[in-house]
Amino acid sequence: MVKVHSAIVGSFPRPKGLARLVSRFNSGKISSEKLEAGYENYTRKLFKLLTSSKIKYVTDGMFRWDDILNPLANYISGVKVDGLYRFYENNFFFRAPQIEGRIKLRDDCPIPVWYQKSMEILNDVAGNNSQYVLKPVLPGPLTFTFNSINNHYSSVEDLMRDYAYDVLRPLLNELRHRNASIIEIHEPELTYDRADPKIKLLGVELLSQVFREAGVKIWLQTYFGNACKNLDFLLYLSKYIIGIDLKATEDYTKCFNYLSELNSIAVGIYDSRSTLIERNRSVYWYVNKFSKLNVSELFISNNSPMDFLPEIIAVRKIKKLGRFVDLYNKNRGDVK
Amino acid sequence: MNLPILPTTVIGSYPRPKWFREVIKGFKAGRYDVEALNEAADDAVVAVLREHEIVGVDIPSDGEMRRDEMVEYFAERIDGFKFYGPVRVWGNNFFRKPAVVGKLSYVKPMIVEEFLFARRNTSKQIIKVTITGPYTIADWSFNEYYDSKEELTFELAKIINTEIKKLEEVGALFVQVDEPALTTHPAEMEWAVQAINKSIEGINIKVGLHVCYSNYDILKPYFDVLKVTQYALEFANRGFRDLEMVKGLTKELGLGVVDVHTRRVEDPEEVARAILKAISYIEPQYLYINPDCGLKLLPRSVARAKLNSMVKGVNIVRKELGKRGLSEIPFRTNI
Numbered sequence: 001m002v003k004v005h006s007a008i009v010g011s012f013p014r015p016k017g018l019a020r021l022v023s024r025f026n027s028g029k030i031s032s033e034k035l036e037a038g039y040e041n042y043t044r045k046l047f048k049l050l051t052s053s054k055i056k057y058v059t060d061g062m063f064r065w066d067d068i069l070n071p072l073a074n075y076i077s078g079v080k081v082d083g084l085y086r087f088y089e090n091n092f093f094f095r096a097p098q099i100e101g102r103i104k105l106r107d108d109c110p111i112p113v114w115y116q117k118s119m120e121i122l123n124d125v126a127g128n129n130s131q132y133v134l135k136p137v138l139p140g141p142l143t144f145t146f147n148s149i150n151n152h153y154s155s156v157e158d159l160m161r162d163y164a165y166d167v168l169r170p171l172l173n174e175l176r177h178r179n180a181s182i183i184e185i186h187e188p189e190l191t192y193d194r195a196d197p198k199i200k201l202l203g204v205e206l207l208s209q210v211f212r213e214a215g216v217k218i219w220l221q222t223y224f225g226n227a228c229k230n231l232d233f234l235l236y237l238s239k240y241i242i243g244i245d246l247k248a249t250e251d252y253t254k255c256f257n258y259l260s261e262l263n264s265i266a267v268g269i270y271d272s273r274s275t276l277i278e279r280n281r282s283v284y285w286y287v288n289k290f291s292k293l294n295v296s297e298l299f300i301s302n303n304s305p306m307d308f309l310p311e312i313i314a315v316r317k318i319k320k321l322g323r324f325v326d327l328y329n330k331n332r333g334d335v336k
Numbered sequence: 337m338n339l340p341i342l343p344t345t346v347i348g349s350y351p352r353p354k355w356f357r358e359v360i361k362g363f364k365a366g367r368y369d370v371e372a373l374n375e376a377a378d379d380a381v382v383a384v385l386r387e388h389e390i391v392g393v394d395i396p397s398d399g400e401m402r403r404d405e406m407v408e409y410f411a412e413r414i415d416g417f418k419f420y421g422p423v424r425v426w427g428n429n430f431f432r433k434p435a436v437v438g439k440l441s442y443v444k445p446m447i448v449e450e451f452l453f454a455r456r457n458t459s460k461q462i463i464k465v466t467i468t469g470p471y472t473i474a475d476w477s478f479n480e481y482y483d484s485k486e487e488l489t490f491e492l493a494k495i496i497n498t499e500i501k502k503l504e505e506v507g508a509l510f511v512q513v514d515e516p517a518l519t520t521h522p523a524e525m526e527w528a529v530q531a532i533n534k535s536i537e538g539i540n541i542k543v544g545l546h547v548c549y550s551n552y553d554i555l556k557p558y559f560d561v562l563k564v565t566q567y568a569l570e571f572a573n574r575g576f577r578d579l580e581m582v583k584g585l586t587k588e589l590g591l592g593v594v595d596v597h598t599r600r601v602e603d604p605e606e607v608a609r610a611i612l613k614a615i616s617y618i619e620p621q622y623l624y625i626n627p628d629c630g631l632k633l634l635p636r637s638v639a640r641a642k643l644n645s646m647v648k649g650v651n652i653v654r655k656e657l658g659k660r661g662l663s664e665i666p667f668r669t670n671i
């Protein structure tokens with residue numbers, strides 16, 4: 001039977017205390033050292049929660065990020081950060097990268113260093129030879145391109161290529177040097193009804209190419225959109241881990257048989273946009289169903305970034321998720 | 337009842353005076369009791385109404401001085417909501433997103449007292465009373481109780497309808513339903529507009545609808561379906577580019593002429609040009625003039641300066657219209 005793993009994807013809600021530190025820093029009331037200590041402190045707290053909940057595949061909560069594109073966009077030359085735009089159909093807004101010239105990752109991009117710091121904290125919390133996998137998170141080429149204001153490139157294809165080759169590729173290399181083995185790529189645009197199929201195909205081709213070259217595994221996280229309807233693109237990356245938003249893919253039975261062609265699938269059962277806590281009975285039903293797939297690994301996770309939730313609910317869901325998967329693996333079925 | 341042509345008004349919210357913000361902070365820290373807080377809120381409303389009157393706004397509001405946030409305020413007063421904590425809206429900005437955890441029910445009037453106080457404290461005949469619409473409340477809440485968002489929205493429509501009826505009973509003349517979320521899920525428009533109609537069913541006073549920072553192409557097909565007399569829309573922010581979309585509008589337009597997201601104060605001439613552009617698409621007798629949206633996020637001095645420019649710009653156009661014999665319009669409650 002397929003091995004079932006617990007995982008979280010994307011951000012964890014920025015805690016109130018950390019938000020207060022950020023705003024005090026922004027208004028010049030505290031030093032950057034104080035803020036840095038805050039980031040480390042809250043990251044540690046999150047890792048304690050995740051490890052005590054036995055979640056095996058984790059992110060660091062992305063506490064330094066404002067949205068999936070920032071602050072990365074600040075570290076790309078050729079990009080200015082523009083006004084606020086709605087993030088898909090959510091009452092959540094992000095600062096859109098405004099493309100004013102050829103884009104290229106700047107040398108001072110701190111994302112790899114942040115990863116290393118988080119890794120050290122995780123090792124500290126869980127012990128060095130722990131089995132926890134920390135995934136850095138980055139936006140995919142489609143999501144970056146379609147949420148940018150392009151004032152420079154004559155085609156979206158060119159913008160996407162430069163993002164993949166000159167922004168993603170150097171980041172993947174840096175992250176691999178720092179021992180990241182799986183990199184979580186957020187690609188909600190892939191399952192959104194906007195990009196032309198040809199462009200979507202280019203998006204997955206680019207990902208496949210830069211990941212192959214970098215020698216790291218991709219965890220392709222889709223959300224807000226129907227994965228079944230975009231299965232052709234997902235199958236293109238079938239040897240990696242594909243994350244789907246179960247809530248947005250309610251008709252998954254329609255494409256269920258094809259999902260077996262994936263090597264690994266992460267089923268986003270825990271809804272990051274609802275405060276209702278998933279019942280074990282229904283989670284159990286889904287896990288049983290998906291464990292019948294002929295995939296080598298099955299991950300159970302949340303379905304999208306957790307920024308849309310109040311912190312207290314995110315904590316409850318994480319605990320519930322970890323406990324569920326643990327019991328499921330122990331009892332192989334008898335989870336109430 | 338008649339109004340001067342191109343009646344000037346506000347969308348609703350206005351910056352809270354600094355001293356009032358201090359009192360709120362002090363109240364939260366336990367330094368002031370609720371009486372001190374309420375007294376300060378009353379004084380703030382008087383100050384805002386006076387400010388609107390001094391710059392020459394024809395239809396003022398109380399600046400929504402008593403409301404922290406447009407959904408939160410109502411969710412706190414409707415039975416069935418619960419607050420789990422703040423949720424991020426952007427960057428380091430959070431909003432106390434409410435969750436519907438039980439059957440919703442109307443408890444008691446939510447903004448009637450607010451309206452009565454404002455009316456006692458202005459010399460203007462008409463005050464704009466704003467109320468958040470059922471769709472936006474539903475869209476900005478978690479739904480743990482109702483089977484669908486549609487069901488939740490219609491439940492809220494009944495509650496909002498009760499409140500507007502109470503406002504009508506005590507003599508309110510102009511209610512504006514705020515629905516900034518309306519066009520954000522195009523697939524839901526069909527029932528969303530029906531829910532708004534439900535919320536204003538049986539109302540005989542003037543009802544406007546404010547929708548901002550939205551794709552107006554999605555709203556346009558429903559212009560005649562919605563039973564409101566006026567659409568208050570934001571146009572300064574988009575450089576008045578989409579204005580031709582109001583061509584053929586059979587209702588009044590509340591034209592947004594100053595941008596609430598920039599501190600640059602528009603000149604009266606700029607405002608006049610925008611109005612003249614609008615007049616090429618819609619008869620001036622069907623035009624109200626307002627800022628794009630609530631002014632609350634601006635520094636108070638900037639907000640006041642913008643209103644001042646707005647009124648001066650209107651006066652430039654009024655002079656021209658006066659030459660054509662157009663100086664007044666009826667206050668319409670039904671179109």
Ligand SMILES: [Zn+2]
Binds near residue numbers: 347516547548630
């Ligand atoms: Zn508005």
